[in-house]
Amino acid sequence: MPRFSVIIPCFRVQGFLRECVDSVLEQSYRDIEVIAVDDCSPDGCGAILDEYGARDERVRVLHLTENVGLGRARNAGLPHATGDYVLFLDSDDTLTPGALRAMADRLDETGDPDVLVFDYARTYWWGGTRRNVLAHVLAEAGEGTFTAAERPEILDLLMVVWNKAYRRDFVEREGFAFPPGYYEDTPWTFPVLLSAGRIATLDRICLYYRQRRQGNILSTTSRKHFDIHAQYERVFAFVDSRPALAGWRPYLHAKMGEHCLDILAKPDRLPPSAKGEFFRRTAEMFRAYRPEGAEVPAELRVLEGAYAAYVVRRQAGRAARELGRRAQRARGAAVARAGRARSALTLCRPLDENLAVYSAFSHRGVLGDPAAIYHKARELAPHIRGVWVLADQEQAAGLPADVEHVILGSAAYRRVTERATFFVNNVNWPGTLVKRPGSVHVHTHQGTPLKYMGADLLDKPGARHGLDVPQMLRRADRWDYSLVANRYSELVWERAYPCHFSSLRTGSPRNDVLVDAAPGHGAAVRARLGIPGDHTVVLYAPTRRDHRRGGYVERIDLARFAADLGEGHTLVVRLHPSLATGPARGLGLSELHRRGVLVDATDEPHVEDVLLASDVLVTDYSALMFDYANLDRPIVVHADDWGAYAAARGAYFDVTAEPPGHVSRSYRELAWLFASGTWRDEEAARLRSAFRDRFCEFDDGRAAERVVRLLLLGERERVPLPAPRRSPAVRTRSEELIQR
Template sequence: MPRFSVIVPCFKVQGFLRECLDSVLGQSFRDVEVIAVDDCSPDGSGAILDEYAARDPRVRVVHLPENVGLGRARNAGLPLAAGDFLLFLDSDDTLTPGALRALADRLAETADPDVLVFDYARTYWWGGTRRNVLASVLAESPEGTFTAAERPEILDLLMVVWNKAYRRDFVAEHGFTFPPGYYEDTPWTFPVMLSAGRIAVLDRICLHYRQRRQGNILSTTSRKHFDVHDQYERVFAFVDARPELATWRPYLHRKMGEHCLDVLAKPDRLPPSDKAEFFRATARLFRAHRPAGATAEGELRVLEGGYAAYLLRRQGGRAERELARRAVRVRRAAGRRARDGWAALHARRPLEPDLVLYSAFHHRGVLGDPAAVYRAARESAPHLRGVWVVKNPELADAAGLLPPDGEYVLPGTPRYRRLAARAAFFVNNVNWPQRQAKRPGSVHIHTHLGTPLKYMGADLLDKPGARHGLDVPRMLERADRWDHSLVANRHSELVWERAYPCRFASARTGSPRNDVLVGARAGDGAAVRARLGIPAGHTVVLYAPTRREYRRGGHVERIDAARLAADLGPGHTLVVRLHPSLAGGPARGAGLAELHRRGVLVDATDEPYVEEVMLASDVLVTDYSALMFDYANLDRPIVLHADDWGAYAASRGVYFDVTAEPPGHVSRCYEELARLLTSGSWRDAESARLRSAFRARFCEFDDGWAAERVVRTLILGEADWTPPRAAAAGVRGAGAGAQVPAQASGHDRLTSS
């Protein structure tokens, strides 16, 4: 008996069917059968199914003599299913890699619930991917099982059949089947979810829901959309036959009204001549099933009147929305004029010489190089008034990213504009907004986001794919405001002056955020390890992949993290930190969050201070992330996983071949990576030799005093300042060992020319 029976109904899907079947049969979890139902498809779908059945005994094909529709095609597969759990997969959708293993593990963990609800992502015909917008419902659900009554939010999810696994005995016991017609998921899903005694969730994207260019069958203009009324009649009949479910009637009554009005409002569902009839049928259904004493609320009140009133309300709503949009446009234009006049007035007032405005990562909070400069300024120059620009103070406060006992201001507010007009110094690791003018005499210090390997700025003009969504000329206009560009090495100095052909001066200060890494000791990351739940004595492998420009969305899963964690074996902890641009997308939902929950690995993507994560690790595994240049300051091993170097270099553009001048051993496939890490060769003499050369080149100006150097030389103007501990010897501190040119610490605007 297989663990899973996957029922796949097929009709006119020959262009997508192979991808669908491969996504199931190619899973690492093999204990599965596929019941494929050819719904008398007029194309080559049936032949494709027979081909797969001939070469894989796990595939069983049913050829129906006539087309019966999606629901009854699923019913045809039900009696043949022998698995413990049923999955229904539409033949143009796909399972994600590792989905069945994750489902099997979660089912075992929750002792085989009646229903397991999992996450999905919409994949669009133009290449985009968007995770289920209500994924938080899964993330916030209990660890164990529950009922719909105990957690009704579970019914807010898309009520479809394919985002759940069903215990087959539970389905058989209740005799659940699919009715004919459109919206066949409705009288299946509501009865199933309301009847389930044990529901569990899996916060992982297990299915890609394909969004076709011309939509699915429910986007077809047809009278068959009237079927939605019959489907809800079936739902109410089910509830009426079970007195214990009577309390759900108000909820279902509201859901029915909302669903039907949504169908009516869609421009592509019903012929215009049928809309009045559909409205009246909906109103009759709404009245017939109204619970005693219930009143219609909100938009549902339109069902108590006639179709003419409904049209007037919709037209009135459109008119109101258009008037509101016009009013917003007028207010914005007036606001811009007022702000411009207000800014011009304050621009006539003198600059405040001790006022420093800080921002990092588009106003996220106290982070990165600006944070290190801010802390150094508070210690070395307490007379300076440092104010942070913070976009979302609540989120920043929750993450500990507001300045302790310091000032912050919201962008765009009158107070922000006053401070921006009067500040003498600006420190940021990204550009300030386009409309923010630079006053003569003010000093803009740009810290960047690390040492560049990939093309940046004007160099992206030759890489149309890499600059997708970027306005390079406007980016350079914003860079025209820079006075100082901080660099940690001569490579960065040359790159920034090429990529940003502006009038700034390169300041050989080092990277302020790396001060904590220079000369760090083994125990410096102990507190972070404890907070992350890493057992004492474990070897910590930090895996930090970057984004890819050759894939829309940037996420390409180059390593199976669960496999790597298993191959590392006892005494090791795998810590994963995704690129910040991937943190809010589907990358984490594809398995990372679930592996973190189960303790297979640690997801450190949300850790605000990447320096702390680096301190907590023993070795860095990365591909082409700029994190390697910072990590080299720790003088700890680095492994470069470069299995797609050619594609990455061609699509993004790179300044040098890092695989030829690597910071450590290079792996070209997963097997090589696993051998490096399990054999211990990741920390051998060759690794140390490569790392030493890499550090000498790219940690050249990092000596542990970068933040104070910025404060002393670029803000306070102490041109002859020298780090106290290096003053006697005249050399760098605990960095890569190279001597810093004396003029690099001065207040002059230094360049490589």
């Protein structure tokens, strides 16, 4: 028998059906059967399903003679299921790549529980993707199995049937079935979870829940929403038939009230003439099923009164919210006026020549080039007070006590930014920050650029989506100095940001640690990440794709790559920072990290530590390759979509023609490079040497010292000149400044 039976009921979804079925049949895990139920669909669903049935023996098609609705169509498929586990997949949704393999591995790991609950992400018709906001419930459930009584928060998840895998003999033994009508998932999910002796979770996005432009059937205005009452009556009947579940009645009573009030509050669910009737029916049920002695939550006490009182309360709530918004706008205007007046007075006061303000990566912490300059300033110029700007208190939580900081937009932020002489950042400061005469703005950038930046994006409409390039350039007009690690970057930045700044050939301060790292630095990082000291560490660091909404494209099967690397290797993955909080990690990375298949280093605050801990870098087009070249360790460029990337984003040179190491254009080539040992051969060393000469030109370990001595201390005579790795070109303005 197969491991999984996937039941797909179909009705009027011909435009989405092939994508749904393909997402199942194209899974790498093949031990499955598909039971597709044509619910007497009037469109082409039946014919499409017959095509699949004719060419794939794993597909069985059932044609119902009349339309019975979603729940009973699922019931029709159940008797034909022979798999160990049953999944229900709605025919406009899709499984994510690798989902069934991840489920199978988790089921084996937990000893075949009754139910496996997995994660999902909503995909919107306009292209957006948003992960389930309660995903943390799955992550916090632990490694083993549990019951609903042990972890009742599992019942807070969306009350749907399709985010779970059910052990078939458990379903058959308990006699679970779907009732007719709307909200048919409710009297299935509650009984299943309350009855399960062993529940496991999988913290991985296994399903894309399609949000159609016209909404789903529950978004339509209809009296069928009254079905919710009958569905909860079925839930209470089930609990009444199981005396051991009696303790759940208070929870279910409150849940019913919340669910019904939520339906009533939606403007597009019930006909206006039916709302009073719906309220009264809900109130009757609420009274009838209230457990003796149970306290009614404050937000549900409205069900103990009349419908008119509910309407008055809703209207009062809306009025109060509107008054609150007006008051907030008035307060904001008053604060702005006061701020302008105070700023006008402050701007008359002299700058504090011993005050420097730092920020990095949109105020995310003490990181990158600004951090390297800050630490060197504390060493060489301790009289200069350094203050960090952070986005919120969460960013400040882990800072040492002696690191002074202010929160963006606060009064303290305004005080320091109005008086500071020095501003150091690797992104632009907010547009509201006024550059005062005499202040010095140092822009460090975020490494050497491969992809188009700044004004060059004007010819790339897809890449500049959401970016206001003219505004970006107006903010860049505040720069006094632009730091560069090589002459190539100097030319790029002066073209991409046509502003009045001076380029300084200092090198990248954040790379000082790569050049001067202590011998044991990498080993200490490995130990902290749990990597055996004798392993070869392969770092995979992909960049984002601007031509794909969300930015993430899974170019490599990470589990397969980790396995193909073999014994004695550890795969470390670090996603682009812009992908760290999106759904990308939920598509398998977090689960593979939990299982020890690889190490997810995306949250490591200092990327330099991750680079030092590795023996080889595999990347596509990430700027990390330029920093990594300082280590003189092998680099492999995986460029399977270089043409699409370069066309969409734009690139300053062809990295596949001038690479820092070997280039793979398919997974097969990538796997061969490592299996054969070619990744570290003489040709790889030759390519890396030429790349280092060009792009690590001024990185000699003293970049931060140059910045501090030249710009903060004005010690031009003590500034060490960078020693280019190749013959010098014409002297630039930055070298003239250093020598003056």
